[in-house]
Structure formats: structure tokens, C-alpha cells
Amino acid sequence: MNNLVLRKSLPALLVLAVLTAAHSASAQTPSPALLILNKEDNALVIVNPTTLKIVGQISTGSAPHEVAVSDDGKIAVVANYGDQQPGNSLSVIDLESQKELHRVNLGELRRPHGIAFHAGGFYFTAEASKLIARYNPATNSVDWKLETGQDTTHMIAVARDGNRIFTANIRGNSISVIERPSSSADWKLTAIPVGQGPEGMDTSPDGKQLWAANSGDGSISIIDVASKKVIETVPAGTKHSNRLKFTLDGKLVLISDPGANEVLVLDAASRKVTSKIPVGNSPEGILIAPDGRRAFLAVTGDNKVVVLDLKTLSVTGQISPGKGPDGMAWAR
Helix, strand or coil: CHHHHHHHHHHHHHHHHHHHHHHHHHCCCCCCEEEEEECCCCEEEEEECCCCEEEEEEECCCCEEEEEECCCCCEEEEEECCCCCCCCEEEEEECCCCEEEEEEECCCCCCEEEEEEECCEEEEEEHHHCEEEEEECCCCEEEEEEECCCCCEEEEEECCCCCEEEEEECCCCEEEEEECCCCCCCCEEEEEECCCCEEEEEECCCCCEEEEEECCCCEEEEEECCCCEEEEEEECCCCCCCEEEECCCCCEEEEEECCCCEEEEEECCCCEEEEEEECCCCEEEEEECCCCCEEEEEEHHHCEEEEEECCCCEEEEEECCCCCEEEEEEEC
16 A cells, blocks of 8 residues: 555656756856845845845844855855844855855854955954954954954945955944055054944945944034045934945935935935935845946835835835845845
8 A cells, every 4th residue: 555655656756856956946046146134034045136036045143234245256254243142153155055154153252243355354343342353264264353442333344455444333423444554564543533323334436435324313424535534414314324325326325214214315416315215114224236227225124125226216126035134245
């Protein structure tokens, strides 16, 4: 009787095997790929940016907030911020096999958050420890650390030449500029006072200015990078700004405002708010696509990512990646 059942089951098993193989083939990581972190699911989701379909999901540490990708598109490193308990780990993910290679224990470096890749290393903030550090995937180790001396060192950006690093220090009400002269291995720190609660920040495409969105008072501080001074304060009127991004042509600036459930669009030249786009409950992460045509907006409270056409400023698509989407990155 058991043999008869097995014989009858063989066609079904063969069909299942074929379907499984087909699914595996379609689930390969595309190039390019959109990466989305889900804070509540403790997961990284891989999305085909053309079809907007999910092709993979990888578990991470607790409450991942930000992710960066190596220039070759092979490795992603996730900052596991932690939820009730401060996180102290990085998830190193092989994007081709869609597997976590390492869970890097950061020891006393707590609340890793902002992260950026440059010249073989992943620079990240450890906001509860008031410092920045670098993870080297070749040695699977943290090989460099530097204290900022500022409270809640949150976001990070690295200049193209690697000789300047910027951090947004929320409770320090400051932007740190960390410089390394080409003739020296020593780094020089300058803390620039800005508005209350700077969080989102971005450098202009020409590298001459840094704009910081101050979550506490609704303003934008515009910093001249060469002089390291605030040259203008713009009253954007946000209720609680979260992220700020320039478009690739430098003409527009996008700011997510989870307090108002909208994304603001500013004309970079006039410093004026030209549009307020309602996108849903608590928009947070912003990612500009490398072709400059679209922006991906993580609407955390509605568990979705919307696609914004940057020419028409209209929503043209939506992704449902999981619970609590926030940080995003592009894998080439």
C-alpha cells in the first residue's frame, strides 16, 4: 500500500521539484538590486527595481536601521541598531547567495546606525558610544575607531576622496567634519553648531555644501564645506524631519517628515519648499536611484516603500517589503 501511494505521489513530486527549481532561478539577486531593511522583521529584503518584486529575504540582527553595499555589489553590511536593548552588531551579507556570512560582535560599540562604504571599508557610527569606526570585510574586523565627543552620533557620509567624513549628532546639535590631510594619517575634528536635533543630511553633488535637516526646530542648516561654517539657515517648517537627500542634478532636495506624514521638495537654488507630497504614515528612509529618475521612500508606518518619479513628482509604484521599512541601499 505504501509503495502504491509513493508511485501516485511521484508525478506531484516531480512537478514540485520543477516549480522549486524555477522559483530558485527567478529568485536570483538581480543587478542592479534595491535593498530594503525592515526594522520590525529584523530582515533585509532584496527587490528587483524594475519589476518591484521581492526576490529574497535575509535575517539580520535586531532592528536594522541602515545598510551599505560594496562598490562591486557583492557584500552588504547592515547596522543592527537594536530595539529596547542597544544593538552591538553588524550583519555581513553575501548578496549573491543571499546569506548572512558573519554577525560581527562590536563589543562596547553600541547602537550602530549610519553606515557608508569607501575604499574597501564600511564606516559606521556607534551613536551610544560617541564614535565612528570602520569594518574591514577582508579581515572581518573593526580596524579603526575615532571618538566624535558628540551626543548621538547618528548618520554618516564619506567624501569621494575619503579625506572627509561627516556625521550628524542629534543631541549634540552639531555636524562633525572629520578631515585627514593628504600628508598625514591624523584626523582633525570640527564640531559645527547647527539647529536642534540634526538627523538627515547630505552633501551637494559638487561637494561644496552640506545640508542638515534639524528635526527639533524644523530648519535646515546649510554648511560651506571649505570654511566649515553655517552660511544659511532655512526655515523648512518640518514637524520632525528624518532624512534629507539631494537629487543627482543638485536641483532638488527631498526631506522626509514623519511628523507630518509627507515628503517635502525644496528648490535647492531658491531654498524654497515647492511641494509637499503626502505618502502615508511616517515616511523615513529616502534613496535616490543611480539614474536620477526615481526616489524610493520608505513609509515605515504603512509597511510600504513608494516610488516617486522625480520629473513629475508623482507616486508611480509601491512595494510591500515587510514590517517597518526604513534604511535602503542600491547594489550595482
